[in-house]
Amino acid sequence: MPQPQEPQRHWPKFQTRKPRVLLLTSQYFLLGEVRAACERLDVDHVLLDLQAKEMGLDDFVRTILGALTTFRPDFVLTVNHLGVDREGVLLQILEALDVPLASWFVDNPHLILPAYPRTHADKTLLFTWDAENVESLREMGYPNTAWLPLAADTHRFAPGAAGNDAWNADVSFVGNSMTAKVTGRFQAAQPSDALAEQLRDIAAGFGPSEEPSAARYMLNNFPHLREEFLALGEPSRMLAFETLITWQSTLDYRLDCVRRLLPFAPLLVGDKGWHDLLAGETGWRHHPEVSYYDDLPGLYPRSKVNFNCTSLQMKGAVNQRVFDVPACGGFLITDQRRQMEQLFEPGTEVIAYADPEEIPELVQRWLADPQARQRVAESARKRILAEHTYDHRLETLFQTMRLTFEPGANS
Structure with missing residues (x-):
């Protein structure tokens, strides 16, 4: 697997008041709400569509490394682990670059996570829509977990929409x-x-x-x-x-x-x-x-x-x-x-x-x-x-990521 050049291996995280977020998309509906909330909150972000085309391993690695080392995010955000490959290549890259991963599960994580390696678990924060999953996810080997319920896109779901x-x-x-x-x-x-x-x-x-x-x-x-x-x-x-x-x-x-x-x-x-x-x-x-x-x-x-x-x-x-x-x-x-x-x-x-x-x-x-x-x-x-808007949820997610992974945040 191609490795990043030494000068690019690490960069400071959480240096600004608002985070820099790399969004992974895999054609899942919720990423639209997440991206729109980032724009309303004026959060610097880049959307990386890993399913826009079929790609081999080398192209996959170059695409990920290019996005990470160019944009230099504070963390990567996905939904239901979509965009994370089951072979663990992305997780190895994030671990090498010391980039945290946030994955918001809006389906049962116990029906999804067993298919993925637990690489980079210490720098992964799993958000789950069901508070009762928090302890069981920790027992699976993910020490950083938090409850983050669903929400509404009140810009789209608002009174007055045309009907039939x-x-x-x-x-x-x-x-x-x-x-x-x-x-x-x-x-x-x-x-x-x-x-x-x-x-x-x-x-x-x-x-x-x-x-x-x-x-x-x-x-x-x-x-x-x-x-x-x-x-x-x-x-x-x-x-x-x-x-x-x-x-x-x-x-x-x-x-x-x-x-x-x-x-x-x-x-x-x-x-x-x-x-x-x-x-x-x-x-x-x-x-x-x-x-x-x-x-x-x-x-x-x-x-x-x-x-x-x-x-x-x-x-x-x-x-x-x-x-x-x-x-x-x-x-x-x-x-x-x-x-x-x-x-x-x-x-x-x-x-x-x-x-x-x-x-x-x-x-x-x-x-x-x-x-x-x-x-x-x-x-x-x-x-x-x-x-209960997506703006509220993203603000909670950003704060939790900062408190968990910002150097000295809990000291």
Whole structure:
């Protein structure tokens, strides 16, 4: 691997009040919000798109070294480790140049990180949307971890966006059916007959459990499957089976919740898998998937009640809809998450159900009270503008990186 010339190996970090940040992009939607927040905060940054073209190892190394030694950032920032290669070349370069890495996980890091080497772990800070991942990430060998929940892009998700009459509904749910994800992970895992036969039982138990790790839940509660699981052999197949449990559990949970919406003739916005799951059911409408950026800001306000049921890859955190819906003036009913009360005031800024059995009564109650819906939506938006924008999150991330890696910051 080409090495940087000796005079370029190191440079002082965190010498200015605002950091210099090298952003890695891998076509993930959140990097747009991060970049826009950097611009609003007047933070000097460079965006390096590592997937703009296919490149060999030598070109990859030259591209990374060129960006680092020319721009000389205080740290590199990515989302979900995207742009970090699984062979560890980027991490070796960062270690050689003593450049810290910030990786903000907005999906379950335990379903992602096992595929990467732990090179440069002492100079890596993992931010996670789920506070309950912090200690387990430290146990994985990442000493620097912090909670950084999701947020809203209030410049894009704002009241007044254009809509479509086809989106008008009393109740709507924008979400994936999970059918394709389940199929994809099943094919990747290639489970044995014994694992496949008990998949639904494992998923049914994992969903309501307090255990955040699907693999750990299975090994603790289905010990007779341990050897079958270990016999998958390749780490990629084992990780695929753990993800499969999570997606199957989410599918079953979402289907249970959505079925409780059927008396209200809901609009389901998502993939065609909903037709398979609700075959034979009547009284609901389907709309194909829409653009997150172009359509959702105008779609959410056209439902009297926007419904949410969170993916079970996150047992304690709140997902993106909890921020986006009220940011553009919509009203939301969501499932109770353990970290919700640290972000919103229950009953006045967020309306939540603790059990799917509560859904019909809760929906009926709030459909009947438009003034109350408006009060909750306005209160939630006010809280978001005050505390939960991407500008707020980036300011927290920058401060945490400085306190962790600036020489003498903790002395």
